[in-house]
Amino acid sequence: MSLTTTEAFMDEPRVLSIQSHVVHGYVGNRSAVFPMQLLGLEVDVLNTVHFSNHTGYKKFRGERMTCDQLENVIAGLEENDLLHYTHLLTGYIGNPALLRAITDTLRKLRRQNPSSLYVCDPVMGDDGKLYVSPELVDIYRDEVLPLADIITPNQFECELLSGQTLTSDADVVAACRMLHALGPRIVVVSSFTPPDEPHRLWLYASEAVTVNGRQLSNMYKMEVPRLPAYYSGTGDLFAALLLAWLAKHPTNLKLVLETVVATVQAVMRRTNDAQSANRELKLIQSRRDIESPTIVLKAQLLAGPITHVIWDARHLIEQQADGIAMLQSSGISVVVLIDEKTSAPSLATASSPVVSVSCFNESASWADVCAKARVAPGHSNIWLRSQRCAAQRWDVPPAR
Known part of the structure; x- marks a missing residue:
């Protein structure tokens, strides 16, 4: 079974995507918006940075959004009664004050639509390296997670937020349960490498469920191929696809995970095959894999009530x-x-x-x-x- 875009959305999802923007390449909103639109969602864009290219290049130039600029744009939307969103998606923020201002924006969205879902990619670092202010870790854990419905940390970010070192399935399960207790209903650990198997890459997803009045969780696990190169923007693409397919299939997390992974893997393979010098994601060339991917990898239920x-x-x-x-x-x-x-x-x-x-x-x-x-x-x-x-x-x- 696979998912196709012919299946109609019930609630006409409209997304406010707040993350970075580049003129050249595919990271942040440039990586997230096109796939969501291709899958039938209306997407409004707020750019936290406006750079010439992503920071993986030797040089980059551009500007960062200030809190005043964010609040001014949101005020304009509010004055025109345009804050009617079913979803908020956030990626790289980088500025503690701006992150707090975004939580205020979410509260305004939920005054208009109390059922608005918040998908948060807590971009803070990777491979043991923090590339934002340490203050952001506390803000995400104490102020953002209680408002978030879905979060997509990588292994390092999950460790930062949960305070636990991840070395095994049991560690990931415990960390996800701790994060559920902070607020999010779905926790997706987008990448995990066992310390004794550095060549392997796993994805975990935990969904909080209520059974006969008890708060429990289902945990899924997928092994995904590790490709020989790093591609900027894959995390942004993953979070956007997760939002889009969950909007269509909110009760089938297993199939959604398999669909999202199928698309991301297809995009990465096509990018790798292109052998371009800058390794920018081949999103436009992958539109068919975005709309109707071929599912090969399966998620297994690791633990559940x-x-x-x-x-x-x-x-x-x-x-x-x-x-x-x-x-x-x-x-x-x-x-x-x-x-x-x-x-x-x-x-x-x-x-x-x-x-x-x-x-x-x-x-x-x-x-x-x-x-x-x-x-x-x-x-x-x-x-x-x-x-x-x-x-x-x-x-x-x-x-x-």
Whole structure:
């Protein structure tokens, strides 16, 4: 399955993108705006810097936006009743006062549209090197993250914001949960390299969910190819694509991740093949991969809440009732499967609904079992507890 731009947006997304701008090349808004427009979003642009080219060149010239300039532009939009945005996207800011002014802008947006989503790429550094003022780290953590819905830090930025060193899956999971507690519903760690495997590159994404009143999270993981060169603007492109596809598919983070990674990889391969001296992203040449990418790499569910238990109650039902009640007391939905030989009254101590599944046997497909139990296969983390097989956890439907 892949995503295409023929699928209509429901809420006519309109984005205010606040980040850097260059005359030549593709970083900041130059990298973000075209893909979002190509995917059907209306995008208004506010440039935090206006440079001749990105700072990776030997020289660059230009100007930086001041707080007064930002506030003046926002005031003009407000006076004309034009602050009606469904999304705010921010990238490189660099100026502590300007970052604080942008949080004020977000509050104004949410007075017009309380459901406005904020996608924040907290651009601060990479590979252990901080290239903004240290003051920005505190502002992002204490003032920006509580307002953000989605953040896309790289490994170094995630470590700065969470205060944790990332060396393993468990570290990333813990850091993401800490960041969820600060505010963001979705945390995407856009790049992670294990210290003992420097040739490998991983992406992680954690989505906070509420299950039976409990705050839990789903964690996805993808391995992505490491290309031999560095390309400025890929992080800006990634955040913009994530916003665009989530606007269309807000409940399918797994597929959105796969789609975004497919596009970014295609753009980077095309840029690498071009062998141009300046290594600017080949965005225009990649428009088909932006609109309808071919998905090759898959995201796997690394960790998530147990939301449902399907309990095969055809054997030893009297001894199982207490276990079912215990699960329910933990807020887990339990569906009990019985056949015509199972005594339903034996389940008197459990409040779980009893679903009669006379066809439930070893030859039944997983889809059949889930359909009978009224559970969407692959939608939740599901345990199957059966007397005839060991307890299993299936985060996605197993092959049958």
